[in-house]
Amino acid sequence: MSASARWLWRMPRISVQKRREPLTSKQGFMLMLSAIAVGIILGGLLFSLVGVSPLYAYGKILQGSFGSPQGWKEIGRKCIPLMMAGVGLVIAFKAVFWNIGAEGQMLVGAVGATWIALSFKQAPAWVLLPSMFGCGLALGAAFCVIPAILRSKFNVNEVITTLMLNYVAMQLVSYLIDGPWKGKTQHGYPYTDPFVEAARIPRIPGTFIHYPTLIIGVVACVLLYYFMKRTRAGYEIKVTGYSPRAAEYAGISYVKTLLVVALISGGLAGIAGVGEVAGVHGRLMYPYYISGGYGFTAIIVAWLARLHPAGVIVSSIFVSAVLVGGDAMRLRVPLASVNIFTGLILLLLVSTEILRTHYVKVTWGEPTRPS
C-alpha cells in the first residue's frame, strides 16, 4: 500500500458529540468571551487585509459605541426594538415555535399606529398614544396568530409562513405609503405626512431614545420572566416546548398554547414597530427604514439571552453596541468589512452555543499500532 493511499485513510473524522453534563454558567460565560475574542482576532486580520490597522479600527469602534455620548445615545435607540421583539421571540422559541416573522409583525404594528395617528389628528396625546400602542399590538399579534393556527391545526411549517408574511407586510407598507396614505406635503416622496405632535412618543431630549417604549420593553422583559416562572400558561409553554408528547400526556392544548405564544410574540414585535414609527421617524416610510432588520437581529438577541426573558435586556444592549460600533467605523473603512466584522462576532457567538451541550471530537482513521 502506497503512502498516498495511507494518507487517504488518515483523514481525520470530526464528529460532534453530546456532553454528559452541559457547561456550567461560568464555563458558558468563558465560552462566550472566547468566541468574542476569536471574532476580534479574525476581525483584526480582516481589517489588516483592507489596509486599516486593527488597533486603530478597534479604538474607533470602542470610542464610537461605549466610548462616547453619541455612541450611548445610538445604543439606547437601537436596543429598544431589539429588546421588545427579542423578548417576544424568547417566548415563541421556548414553545419551539420558530417565529422568523418579527420583521413583518413590526411593520404591521407600525401600520396600525400610523392609521390611528393619521385618522385622529385632533385627539390629545393621552388618548392617541395608548390607542396607537394598542392598535400596533393587536395587528402584530394578529399577524403572528395566522401562522400559529396554521401550525397547530394543519401542521404547516411556521418557519416558511412567518418568513413569507414578512414580504406581505413589506408590500403592504410600500402600497400604503405610495398609495392611499401618500403624504401631501412630501413633494412626491413615498412617505406619509408627519405625525402631529400628540402622536409622537416623547424622547429624552437630544437623543432618539423614546423612553416610554424603552420602559415598556424593560417591564415586558421582567414581567415575562415571572410569567414563565410563575403562571400556569408559562408552565404550559415550557412543557410544550421541551416535550410535546409530555404536553399531550398532561392534557395541554397545543392550539391554545401556540395562540398565547403568538399573541405575546407578535404583539411585542408590533409595539416595537409602533416605537420606530412614532418614536423615531414620526411618519411611515420605506419598510426597511421602519423595521431596519431589527426583526431578524432580534432572533440573535433572543438566542444570546439563552431564551431567558430578563437576559434580553443585556443581550439587546450588547447587540446594539456591536451594531453601533460597526456604524462608527463606516466612515473610515470599507462598509462591507464592517458588516463582515459585526456578522462575524454574532455568528461566532451563536454558533458556539452548541458547545455548551456538545463537544467536538476528532479521531484519526487508523488505530494506533500495537507497541
Added chain:
Amino acid sequence: MASEGFVAKVRRKLVDALSLLGGERPTKALVGPTQDIGDTVLEAKGLRKVFPGVVANDGVDLTVRAGEIHALLGENGAGKTTLVKILYGVYTPDEGEIVLGGRPVKIGSPRDARDLGIGMVHQHFMLSEANTVAENVALGLPEGRMLFPEKEIRQRIQDFSGVYGLRIDPEAKVWQLSAGEKQKIEILKALLARARLLILDEPTAVLTPLETEELFSALRLMAKQGKAVIFITHKLDEVMSLADRVTVLRKGRVVGNVKTSETDRRQLANLMVGVDLVPSKKAVAQAGELVLEVAALSVIGDRGNEACRGIAFNLSAGEILGVAGVAGNGQRELVEAVAGIRRVASGCVRILGRDITNHGPRAVANLGVAYIPEDRLGMGIVPDMSVKENLVLRKYWQPEFSRGMLLHEGAVDVYAGEMMDAYQIMTPSSDTVARKLSGGNIQRLILARETSGRPRLIIASHPTSGLDVKATSEIRAKLLRAAGDGSAILLDSEDLEEIFELSDRIAVIVRGQFVGMVPRAEATLEEIGLLMGGATG
C-alpha cells in the same frame, strides 16, 4: 525503488488506488484469522472510567475466550454498558489496558474496534430506516467502496443467514421490520465485518420469546465456531440458559466471575443486588365496584392501520388485568385510547360509569385515573424541567396547586417534599432537572405523581422495563398495594413474569384483538405463550 521506471511507478500507484476503491484493504485485524476454542481473545485489565460525579467503572478485569458466551450481569447503573462501550471504542478508559489476541491495543473509535474484529449490537439500533437491509449491511462493511456491490452483498447476506438461521429479506426496507429483524441486521453486519468478538447490549429486551430462542441458538452456533460473545443482561434466566461464564458487576466493580455450571440463580441474584430477593404475590382480589368498561373499541394506529379491533372488557376496583402480547399487537394503542391521548375510532370507554370516549387526557385524569406511560423520558416526564415541576405535570391545574392564573409555588414545594420522602426519590433537591435522575428514580417520580392520590384506575405500561431488580420489586409492590387499597389496574407489560406475578386476569392481545382472557390461577406460561404466538385457543 531506483530501478522502478516511471511507467511502472504510475501503474503501481494506479493499482493501489484502484484496489483502495475496490476495497481490498489489507486486513488489520490483530486476532489471527483462525482462533482456537479456549484461546484468550480479549483481556481487559484494571479498566477505570470516571464521568463527572460517577465512577462508572473501577478496576474492572474481564477475560473472554474464543468459543465462550460471556454474560455481563448487573443492575441498571452497574457499569455494564460503559464497559462494553470502552471495548468498542466509544469511550476511552481513564486507566487500564486492553489486550487483544495477546497484544495491547488502543481502541480509539468504533471503526478501530471493527477493524480489530470486534462487533457490537447496540441496545438502540444504528440503522438507516429508509434504506434496505442490503444497503445497511453494505454501510457496515470494513471496506468502503465507491459503487454499491449489490449482488455480492445479497449473496453474502443469504450465505450467512442460512448458516446461522438469521433469515431476513435483503430487499426489505428497515422501517418495515420488527425490532427482532433489525437486530438480525446488526448481527449480520458484525459477522460480515469478520467480527471475532461480538458484543450484544441487552439483546433480548426488544425480542419476543420466540425471537429470543432464535437469537440464542444463533449465538450458540457462533460460539461453537470459535467466536467469542459478550452479552449484557439483567435477566438471570438468560444467563443460566445461554452463558458459559458470567461476570457480575455492581456499582462499577466486578463482584463475581463464575462458570454458570458452578452457580445458580440465587447466588447470582445475591451477587447482583447484594440482598436476597423476596418475590411478592398478590392476594386474590375481592370483586369491587365496576371501574372501567371498554366496549367494541377500535383504534387507528400511527400508520393508519386499525391497531385495535372490537376490544371489550370490564375491570373492577382492586383488580389487576394484565394485557400480554408480543410488542406491536395493539396494546400500546389500547392503553393510550383508554388514557384519552389517542382518538377512539369507534366503540366506547366508560370510567366509573361516565362515558369519556374522546374527551381527552385531562378529563380522564380528573376522574382519578393514573397513567404510567411506556415512554418514560419521552412522555412520562419533561427531562429538562425540575423534579417538582414534573411532580405536578398531571395535576398543576387542580385547585390545590393553582391560584387563578398563577401556580401556587408553596403548595408545589410542600407536595414535592412529601412525595420525595414517601416514594424515596433520590435527588439532590426538588429543583434538580429530572434528566439527572437514574431510571429507577424517574419511575419513582412518575409513580409518586400518578399513584399518590389514591387513583380509582391505574393504567400501567411497562412499569418496570429496564429497571434494576430492586426498583422492579419495589414498583411491583407499590402496584400491589394500590390494588389492595382499591385501585383497578390495567397492566400492559412485555414481561410475562411480571404479568403472572401481578395480575388477577390475563388478556392476550394478537393483531389488535383479545384472543383469550384467563384467570391467572388457571393460566400457564405455555398456554399464554401459545396464544401470544397466534395459536387459536
